[in-house]
Amino acid sequence: MLPFRLRRAVVALAALPLLALGTGQALAEPAPLPAPAGRAPAATRVSVIEDDVARTLATALADPAVRERLRAATAAGAGPTALAPLAAAVSGPAAHGLAEATARADVGIATAKGLGPDLGPLLRVQLADPSMRTALDAGAAPLVATAAADEHARTVRAYDTAGRAHAVETGTLPTRPVYLLDLDTTKTLTAGIDLLQQELRARGLGSATSAVDGSATAQAAGGWWSTKITSIRVNDDEEPWFKGAAEMFALVTGFGTDGKVRVDSVAMPYLQYDGTVYYPNQILVNWSNYKYDLADVVLMEDDGDTNYLALAQAVAAVLLTVADQGAYIPLVNAVLAALPESWWTDDPDYVDSWYTLARTNSGRLNGARGNGWMTVEPYYVQQF
Structure with a gap:
């Protein structure tokens, strides 16, 4: 396994209970290349x-x-x-x-x-x-x-x-x-997750309740149901030597129990290599925070240029226009349409989508694009 087969990527899984979110010389003769000039996008x-x-x-x-x-x-x-x-x-x-x-x-x-x-x-x-x-x-x-x-x-x-x-x-x-x-994407991921959560909550897309700790109602009841990732894999057909390290995170979002859109971010620092199966036993969705028992998932990657503030603003701009209509409405395409154009060039940040994740789902779920899969199971978190 080449040490730099890591994709310089950060994967965003947006779970939405009511919406989508050797060998051989490879060196050419010295050929001066134009240095970057001017203000870059x-x-x-x-x-x-x-x-x-x-x-x-x-x-x-x-x-x-x-x-x-x-x-x-x-x-x-x-x-x-x-x-x-x-x-x-x-x-x-x-x-x-x-x-x-x-x-x-x-x-x-x-x-x-x-x-x-x-x-x-x-x-x-x-x-x-x-x-x-x-x-x-x-x-x-x-x-x-x-x-x-x-x-x-x-x-x-x-x-x-x-x-x-x-x-x-x-x-x-x-x-x-x-x-x-x-x-050092571990450091930027940690800071980025914190910023995402702060900005999304400041825009009314969350609450002060921790996604991990569970809602006050769930705590009073003695526990809460979650969806746990037991294994996950992101495909990659190539293993280039020139790739950088990857760090990943999840955005979990949907309608909160108050009927307002909610977004929670979950760090996934273990998910570093494409083409490798990981067994994190990590909670992805805390259903006690959401009104509905259905979700959508969008898999994203960061090639190193992701602006976390711009991401929060783009997602918020779409989700704040969505009103609770009392029924499950997948909005994967609407969320993807909110992403900056640069996320669709070169190595695209959009990787795959999972539609209609239910609280009762168990087993392997293939991505709609066929570029990844995860196995999940319901898991009850007991409060002590």
Whole structure:
């Protein structure tokens, strides 16, 4: 299993009780590529920032001290390394410039994703594949690339220590060492989930009651019924070496017991690899918070550019127009129509849909698009 077959994705499962929500040299000859210029659209701003830092890191590796520190920090089994503290720990002008650029980038990325500026280090780096370690230890000059958002890309941009851009083919694993730069998506996911919940509730799409703890009525009754995910899998036909780490979350929404639209967010940090079956035993829907016993599910992914504030605003704009009509009305298409156009380009954020999830459902549920499945079961949560 390649360590970077992770999709840089965040999967959003929107459960709606009344609505839808090796081998071979793959390096081309040095061919300077045009650097990103001008103000990028919001949906690509994170990618532009990452690309700028990748070039800065690559040129900093001309300094032996920076190069050795990164080589040691990314030793086998070390996992991704936060870039800002790594750069700050090395002296010299190259490391100082890298530290300043990374600090600015961390704040810029947080802002572009609609998050606060105080999240701390977000950018991290690791060797693209363990097989590159031998060449790296032997002194081979590394390249630096960003973990591409589009898994169908034929090439990725990588920089050498002179700051020159190279087009590296994605079809085969490069023999030249490549460092991959990506986001600490665990940190951005946690902050994003908190922001989503706050913004949706502020817009009247939730309540102060925790989705996990259950409603006050359910607590008084001594417990509540839920739908629990016993296993889940997202399909992926390719296992590219150039993908970044994934973090996932669920949006659970429908009509609350007060007849108003409600949205709850649930973090799914375990769901990292496509093509892998996970057994989380995780509660997806707390039915005590909802008026109806039916739900829809929309599976989404974040390629790294997701703005959580914009997501909350887009979803709220649609759901606030929906009135309780006393019957189940699936609105998957309406929710998808609210998503920004950028979510439908390149590696699409929409993955799959599950219609009419019932509180009594048990067993395997295939996605309508055939791109994923999950097994669920009713589960009674006893209050103590």
